[in-house]
Amino acid sequence: MTDSLTFHFDVDGENFVSAGQASVQVKKNLRELGFPPEIIRRVSIAMYEGEINMVIHAGGGAADVDVFEDRIVIVLSDHGPGIPDIDLAMQEGYSTATDNVRSLGFGAGMGLPNMKRYTDEMRIESKVGKGTVITMCIFV
Numbered sequence: 001m002t003d004s005l006t007f008h009f010d011v012d013g014e015n016f017v018s019a020g021q022a023s024v025q026v027k028k029n030l031r032e033l034g035f036p037p038e039i040i041r042r043v044s045i046a047m048y049e050g051e052i053n054m055v056i057h058a059g060g061g062a063a064d065v066d067v068f069e070d071r072i073v074i075v076l077s078d079h080g081p082g083i084p085d086i087d088l089a090m091q092e093g094y095s096t097a098t099d100n101v102r103s104l105g106f107g108a109g110m111g112l113p114n115m116k117r118y119t120d121e122m123r124i125e126s127k128v129g130k131g132t133v134i135t136m137c138i139f140v
Helices: 021-032 037-058 099-103 111-117
Strands: 005-012 060-067 071-077 121-127 131-139
Touching: 005 021, 005 037, 021 037, 021 060, 037 060, 037 071, 037 111, 037 131, 111 121
Parallel strands: none
Antiparallel strands: 005 060, 060 071, 071 131, 121 131
16 A cells, blocks of 8 residues: 555534444454554544544544554544643543533543543644644554
8 A cells, every 4th residue: 555545434423322433434444454453443442532522522523534554644623612721631531521421421531631542643733612623643
């Protein structure tokens, strides 16, 4: 594979049941392409956490995955409320999830920290009132 393969997914912000479908599909795609299980696991976890965050906080968004021979780049973008304090949001356990979301078993404040933990590089660009773009890279 000399060029990249690109996969695009729309993340439905109204449906917790469908959250995670993109990460499941990428997992299948990477398996078919012969990527090592540990790389697939890291990509799946980072993507799933991002999808859930888009559903909880942003009303959905888009996930784009570019697969290269030496790396996998995941770009998650939304038009949600933005993240006012990225440093605070990166702290384990910090969450702005509603009680209703927490009652569903989400919103423990581990999404962004786990995304960082399972990727080699992560960049967050966010503007309050405009949305957030998170770019993650996992080297193969």
